Amino acid sequence: MAQFQVKLRKRNITEDELINDLRRCATELAKNSLTSIEYATKGNFGVNTFLRRFKSWNLALEKAGLNAPNRQNVSEIELFENIANVWVSLGHQPYGRELDKSLGLSEFSVGTYENRFGSWNKALMAFQEFINSGISPSIKTSFSNVSISNTKRTPRKVNWRLRAQVLIRDNCICQMCGASPSKNPNVQLHADHIKPWSRGGETVIENLRTLCLKCNIGKSDLHEGD
Numbered sequence: 429m430a431q432f433q434v435k436l437r438k439r440n441i442t443e444d445e446l447i448n449d450l451r452r453c454a455t456e457l458a459k460n461s462l463t464s465i466e467y468a469t470k471g472n473f474g475v476n477t478f479l480r481r482f483k484s485w486n487l488a489l490e491k492a493g494l495n496a497p498n499r500q501n502v503s504e505i506e507l508f509e510n511i512a513n514v515w516v517s518l519g520h521q522p523y524g525r526e527l528d529k530s531l532g533l534s535e536f537s538v539g540t541y542e543n544r545f546g547s548w549n550k551a552l553m554a555f556q557e558f559i560n561s562g563i564s565p566s567i568k569t570s571f572s573n574v575s576i577s578n579t580k581r582t583p584r585k586v587n588w589r590l591r592a593q594v595l596i597r598d599n600c601i602c603q604m605c606g607a608s609p610s611k612n613p614n615v616q617l618h619a620d621h622i623k624p625w626s627r628g629g630e631t632v633i634e635n636l637r638t639l640c641l642k643c644n645i646g647k648s649d650l651h652e653g654d
């Protein structure tokens with residue numbers, strides 16, 4: 429049974445009110461960033477109001493022009509995905525300074541990685557370990573005479589970890605036309621099945637190569653796509 433509850437008229441709090449209150453608290457605490465716990469000691473509104481309005485505490489901080497260096501809920505996988513994205517955008521292993529948010533490549537600052545892993549180098553080592561731990565096993569050729577119907581196939585979809593491996597191995601360059609996001613930010617790279625999955629090609633690193641979207645579509649026009 430639902431409990432009896434009074435109905436309170438909710439005042440419509442504007443985004444500006446929320447942002448201004450964040451800034452006021454930051455100023456009073458003489459900080460350029462605020463945790464939600466710090467805000468709760470001085471703020472006029474509930475933290476949940478911010479989360480509902482801005483989706484995350486970090487986004488609220490960003491709207492207020494405050495730093496959001498230590499998002500507590502960032503998962504390691506998000507941090508690794510971000511390294512892969514920055515790597516592909518640059519076409520090379522990122523330097524810590526290339527994570528500077530003003531460059532618009534990285535979602536997280538190098539400080540976030542330093543806090544989590546101890547240093548940028550240690551973050552890179554953890555990234556390497558994570559990426560390598562996901563190497564999909566190659567199909568064993570000794571079993572190639574086993575009938576197809578009994579063989580468990582790899583999934584068609586290339587997960588982001590395998591995609592990162594393929595793109596990094598290929599220096600983030602389209603293997604057909606040489607396009608790369610480091611030269612043209614509009615270039616989208618994909619991990620393409622060399623032998624199409626629909627014809628029995630497996631989703632393993634040996635059967636994948638880096639292609640830009642253009643070449644991938646062009647290829648699909650000539651053959652059946654994969």
Ligand SMILES: [Zn+2]
Pocket residue numbers: 602603604605606607639640641642643644
């Ligand atoms: Zn291409």
